[in-house]
Amino acid sequence: MALQPFLALGVILFGIGLYGALTKRNLIIVLISIEMMLNASNINLIAFSHFAVTPNANGQVFALFNIAIAAAEVAVGLAILLAFFRLRNSADVRDVNTMKW
Amino acid sequence: MANEAWLIPAIPLLVYVILLVAGRRISEPVVAGISVSAVLLAFLLAIAVLADVAVNGPTAPTTYAWLDFGAHSLTVGYEVTMLNALMLVVVTLVSALVLLFSRSYMKGDERFSRFYQYLNLFVFSMLGLVISPNLLQFYIFWELVGVCSYLLVGFWYYKPEAAAAAKKAFIVTRIGDVGLFIGIILLYIATGTFDFNGLYTAGGAAFSQVATLAYHGASVPFGMSSSGFITLTALLVFIGAVGKSAQFPLHVWLPDAMEGPTPVSALIHAATMVAAGVYLVARMQPLFAASPVASETVAVIGGITALLAASIGLTQRDIKRVIAYSTVSQLGYMMMALGVGAYTAGIFHLMTHAFFKALLFLTAGSVIHALDTQDLFSMGGLRKKMPITHIAFLAGALALAGVPPFAGFWSKDEILSAAFQSGHYVLYAMGLLAAFFTAFYIFRVYFLVFWGEAKGEKHAHEGGSAMVIPLLVLGALATLSGFLNTPFDPFVTRFLTYGHPLGIGIDPPASLPLILVSVIIALLGIWLAYSVYGRANRGAELAKRMGVLYTLSYNKFYIDEIYHYLIVTPIFTIARAIAFIDRFIIDGIVRMLGELGYTGGVTLKYANTGQVQTYGVLTLFGLVALVAIALGIGGVL
Numbered sequence: 132m133a134l135q136p137f138l139a140l141g142v143i144l145f146g147i148g149l150y151g152a153l154t155k156r157n158l159i160i161v162l163i164s165i166e167m168m169l170n171a172s173n174i175n176l177i178a179f180s181h182f183a184v185t186p187n188a189n190g191q192v193f194a195l196f197n198i199a200i201a202a203a204e205v206a207v208g209l210a211i212l213l214a215f216f217r218l219r220n221s222a223d224v225r226d227v228n229t230m231k232w
Numbered sequence: 233m234a235n236e237a238w239l240i241p242a243i244p245l246l247v248y249v250i251l252l253v254a255g256r257r258i259s260e261p262v263v264a265g266i267s268v269s270a271v272l273l274a275f276l277l278a279i280a281v282l283a284d285v286a287v288n289g290p291t292a293p294t295t296y297a298w299l300d301f302g303a304h305s306l307t308v309g310y311e312v313t314m315l316n317a318l319m320l321v322v323v324t325l326v327s328a329l330v331l332l333f334s335r336s337y338m339k340g341d342e343r344f345s346r347f348y349q350y351l352n353l354f355v356f357s358m359l360g361l362v363i364s365p366n367l368l369q370f371y372i373f374w375e376l377v378g379v380c381s382y383l384l385v386g387f388w389y390y391k392p393e394a395a396a397a398a399k400k401a402f403i404v405t406r407i408g409d410v411g412l413f414i415g416i417i418l419l420y421i422a423t424g425t426f427d428f429n430g431l432y433t434a435g436g437a438a439f440s441q442v443a444t445l446a447y448h449g450a451s452v453p454f455g456m457s458s459s460g461f462i463t464l465t466a467l468l469v470f471i472g473a474v475g476k477s478a479q480f481p482l483h484v485w486l487p488d489a490m491e492g493p494t495p496v497s498a499l500i501h502a503a504t505m506v507a508a509g510v511y512l513v514a515r516m517q518p519l520f521a522a523s524p525v526a527s528e529t530v531a532v533i534g535g536i537t538a539l540l541a542a543s544i545g546l547t548q549r550d551i552k553r554v555i556a557y558s559t560v561s562q563l564g565y566m567m568m569a570l571g572v573g574a575y576t577a578g579i580f581h582l583m584t585h586a587f588f589k590a591l592l593f594l595t596a597g598s599v600i601h602a603l604d605t606q607d608l609f610s611m612g613g614l615r616k617k618m619p620i621t622h623i624a625f626l627a628g629a630l631a632l633a634g635v636p637p638f639a640g641f642w643s644k645d646e647i648l649s650a651a652f653q654s655g656h657y658v659l660y661a662m663g664l665l666a667a668f669f670t671a672f673y674i675f676r677v678y679f680l681v682f683w684g685e686a687k688g689e690k691h692a693h694e695g696g697s698a699m700v701i702p703l704l705v706l707g708a709l710a711t712l713s714g715f716l717n718t719p720f721d722p723f724v725t726r727f728l729t730y731g732h733p734l735g736i737g738i739d740p741p742a743s744l745p746l747i748l749v750s751v752i753i754a755l756l757g758i759w760l761a762y763s764v765y766g767r768a769n770r771g772a773e774l775a776k777r778m779g780v781l782y783t784l785s786y787n788k789f790y791i792d793e794i795y796h797y798l799i800v801t802p803i804f805t806i807a808r809a810i811a812f813i814d815r816f817i818i819d820g821i822v823r824m825l826g827e828l829g830y831t832g833g834v835t836l837k838y839a840n841t842g843q844v845q846t847y848g849v850l851t852l853f854g855l856v857a858l859v860a861i862a863l864g865i866g867g868v869l
Binding site: 149152153154161224225227228229230231 | 837840842843844845848849852
């Protein structure tokens with residue numbers, strides 16, 4: 132097995148996530164897309180950790196941290212989403228427009 | 233005793249601090265009591281110091297290190313010389329009497345303790361100035377004196393004239409201070425020291441009394457000739473004295489300083505302020521003596537001042553203004569004396585003048601206090617109502633006019649005879665004419681105030697004992713202090729020239745014909761004043777006959793107006809133009825930049841849509857662009 136297929140998977144996953152985060156109108160889909168981007172980076176970390184010149188566990192540790200942070204982020208994101216939904220009765224990104232002048 | 237001389241200025245400083253901290257909580261009699269007894273104590277110490285140096289000679293300076301920077305070191309300290317021992321006595325004596333007089337004059341003033349506080353600071357500054365052993369310390373006290381005069385002249389600051397007079401006094405003397413400061417710096421560059429004693433070395437053997445500057449590194453700065461450099465520095469120092477001692481052309485502040493309370497005028501005129509300039513020239517006498525050009529300038533300026541101010545004094549209507557111009561005129565005499573090399577005559581006149589001028593001001597204060605007016609023509613007939621004031625004023629007037637045996641006769645006569653014998657015949661003539669004017673104007677005041685019919689409803693009476701005692705003491709001094717330095721027994725001369733200090737000449741002896749001439753001149757002036765104002769007031773008639781001369785004198789030769797049009801107005805115009813440039817061009821550019829940022833922000837804020845996804849796309853394209861640039865230039869910046 133070589134490094135490149137893992138990296139290719141990471142890039143594809145990241146690209147899909149980015150596209151989703153920037154274009155989808157539904158807030159839940161946007162959140163899921165962000166999760167995909169995080170997981171794409173996790174794949175990269177583990178791949179480099181395994182295929183490095185001197186393989187070690189650093190990347191895996193970082194991946195574990197990332198997973199924990201992603202869990203926290205999802206919790207916060209969903210909480211905001213719920214609060215927003217109660218306020219505006221909508222889950223559309225375009226309605227989240229109060230953060231301007 | 234002379235080693236404890238530092239106590240003399242320290243005492244008024246202590247009182248100043250006490251009044252500063254607790255002044256509001258102490259009652260008027262206590263404030264005055266502390267101040268008067270403190271300055272009186274200082275006076276007794278000064279007497280002890282004087283007695284000590286009279287026996288043992290001057291002391292070496294006591295100095296303490298202040299600042300060290302590089303190869304230079306600055307010191308502070310004190311020193312008692314023959315000259316400043318005498319000055320200490322005069323200053324403390326006159327100040328103590330003025331402080332006592334202020335007790336009644338300022339009674340009930342809202343800021344009574346503040347007034348005493350300033351007076352103590354004033355006395356401290358002057359005493360500190362007198363015992364300074366170096367020019368830098370001297371300059372610090374010199375400025376302190378200026379600040380105090382500003383505070384006191386403007387004491388009744390709610391009167392617009394007083395506020396303006398205070399500013400004028402400060403700004404006009406400042407012109408002189410700049411000259412003095414440049415002079416001090418030049419002397420330091422040349423000699424590497426600020427010490428009065430370190431400035432000079434003896435000149436050639438043939439002129440053992442002529443000093444020269446002790447050049448540091450044995451060369452004259454800026455490639456100047458030694459005599460040229462000495463003249464330059466002496467003239468710069470003299471500019472300082474011209475400002476402080478109200479010499480022509482910077483005399484304009486002193487008559488306006490009359491707006492302050494009368495005791496302040498007495499203090500400024502007699503002891504603490506204008507004497508500083510004369511003292512400076514006397515202290516730097518070796519420098520002036522080494523430069524004939526500089527001493528001629530001093531003498532000529534002095535002569536012009538004496539005559540000009542005396543001729544203005546002839547016609548003024550305000551009693552204090554007449555006395556103020558007489559101070560300017562007498563200071564001119566002192567400068568003339570120092571300029572023609574009559575060192576002791578100048579100092580002696582400073583001393584007698586301090587006594588009789590303080591006396592004249594305090595009697596004028598007493599009159600003003602009784603009548604509530606300063607206009608000569610609304611006074612009259614006070615001879616019977618205020619007998620003590622009358623006698624005291626008469627003594628002061630006779631002393632000022634130079635009638636024997638009063639104090640001013642001996643000192644003024646020495647100056648005139650020194651001017652004549654050193655070959656300054658024109659100056660002698662000017663001095664003589666000024667003496668004639670002096671006798672006339674002071675007796676004009678005397679006859680108008682004390683003779684004739686009483687005017688006005690107000691019932692005039694003598695002030696309390698605090699007012700009368702200073703008048704009596706000063707009256708006695710104005711009458712008798714001349715005997716300290718008669719041609720028969722020149723005590724002051726012997727005292728001042730103890731040990732033949734370097735660079736200080738001996739005054740020429742007085743001569744009898746010259747004495748007779750000046751006495752006759754003085755009596756003529758008094759007789760003229762009597763014939764015009766004594767029997768009946770024929771002043772208006774005389775004024776009409778004098779025509780344009782009267783107008784010139786009454787309007788002070790339009791000097792204030794000339795300054796106003798030649799100096800004040802152009803400077804204001806320039807200042808306004810610069811203010812315009814500053815406000816609208818410099819500030820305009822700054823404001824324009826600010827507006828630019830603001831307008832830009834207001835416009836660009838509409839790009840801020842609040843859509844998170846738009847931001848994300850822009851960030852992404854920004855990143856892509858950065859990566860593209862990094863690849864294009866082959867690396868990161």
